[in-house]
Amino acid sequence: MVVSMKIKKLLNLIHAYMDLLLAREKPCAFPVELSLGTTSFCNLKCIHCPREGSDGNLVPFDEHLDMDYFREFQPYLERAKDIYLYGLGEPMIDNRYFEKVRYVASFGGNVGLSSNGTLLDEKRCREVVLSGIKGIGISLDASSEEVFRIVRPPGGLPKIIENIKRLESIKKEYNSVTPIVKLSFGIMRQNLHDLPFFPDVAEELHCNEIIVHPIVYMSEKMKRDSEVDRDQLTQVVEETREKTEAKGIIFSYWDLDPMTFLKSLDYAKTIQQNHVGWVEQSETHHDVTEKQKKTKKSYFCFFLWRNAMVQGKGEVFPCCYITNMRVGKIQNGNLRELRGRPLMASLRKDLFEGNPPAPCAKCPQLQPFDRWTILKSAIKEMYHFL
Template structure:
């Protein structure tokens, strides 16, 4: 019996849906900024989103974010409502620029489970993430927490932190800086996807075991400091010595749908841009998600990951070598 016989009726650890491929920021390291002339992102329609509802009952998490700012979609809160009605956990990531008191109330009372806010530095954030503001993010956290005191426990607030060469000197200060804001977790990532050669120097991914061990020790020390302040800090570190791991994007039990309706194994293989190498197995405008998931070529793609024989497009991806440090 083939290993994917159980996949004929899809059940997922998570489905990531790019409800908006538009963005009001220009983070210098993001594909949206680097490839803006060829960008095809749009707002996902509510009608398209509704096609996915039957699958949410067998999904642990629906994550409403891709390469854009999800709050730019005017149907965002209706999408959250529909997803929550299926009994599924819902989360999203935002740059925080649109969150005022009214929007904070909508977020809290929508009963969304997880809210991640993006940062890339303390003093450096506003320069690296043009169009965003550290103060706006902190104000958004404070506003949401003030609304949550009205008997609401969710959303759990996380920080999605991008560690770059330009801001690495601020890393040790981060736990103490954020501890007072009622944040549950800080999730630190390196620049895993480098959309331009000009950005290669910003990537801190270790190339040798010695370099990895040095970065790991540094991360462990910072994570321990965070723990002493009541914060959980998780580092996603690509190791040069971790071949054979299961990809951290979990393509065996998860998938990504971009704002054009294209279905990909993960967010890194589904960027909505012209003339770039992507991996699409179908479009939910033309086929059901079940039909796409059960295509022979998609089964073979997942089977390769299950056997640790990575497909060529994944062979050099840092996400296939992630070691969690916390």
């Protein structure tokens, strides 16, 4: 059983790389990665979360998903290499969350979790270690309780710090290296001054990696309230990078474009104004000559290529940043068909032809389309998988 699933995953990975190498607008492979929401309830009111206000986010709020829903994903879980089991909410609010984790992990994929860390009591910490979760990202967005209360009301950073220490202690008790814990910090005007102290938090928690990134504005109001001066941001990020690396901690910076979501609103309006449907969009979105195609730099999106983002009760979105447009809803196991629909095919085509749409142009998921580099990545990934 285990061997057969590994073979399925390997064959699907090969098919996925063939999709990319052949620049297929409609992939034949199953998703290599699945992003599956489990609940969209939350116990915090983070000021940068779409739950607290957005100009068009369509990801459903306040839904619990039962086990029968997850069983429908069996064909995809058998082939997916990585599964991210969270969405627009705090996963551990769901009383059956770890039942879902164990079910998903039983198919041999790497299960990842993102949490705010508030509910990591002893019982849940043991479940995190024993249920098969390989990695957990804990979003803090602050180094002090004073700032934490502002960006993540109603606060409670000291308790979260103790929870993370408890998790690390229980990992040692079971002599387990997993889950690997990473701390994240979303930058906004309200917390920029607190960023240089974040490496101290990571050091206290014996965490070997921090992830730092600008927040994505979900509304014009959020932009007005939280926008950061770019030069100041660069200076503080570099200061934090130097301090982090001096402590021997990995510093990962995701250079997100804070305007990605707002640009996706304009992108959707352009499509609606110029085209009757997605078929016309995918065929005529850009009037590009063959000569122009040859001179433009080609790209691909890591997410569009290998991931499927499914939130709510089977609602599929292009990615985690473009959440104002639905691709469709899963019915009768049609996820592969949804990934090939005109919206998705059009986005891939635009990238392959060197015409990244505005929401994609500055995204860190955007990669140069170089077949030799892709082939080397394929060999490396398959070697490590085996």
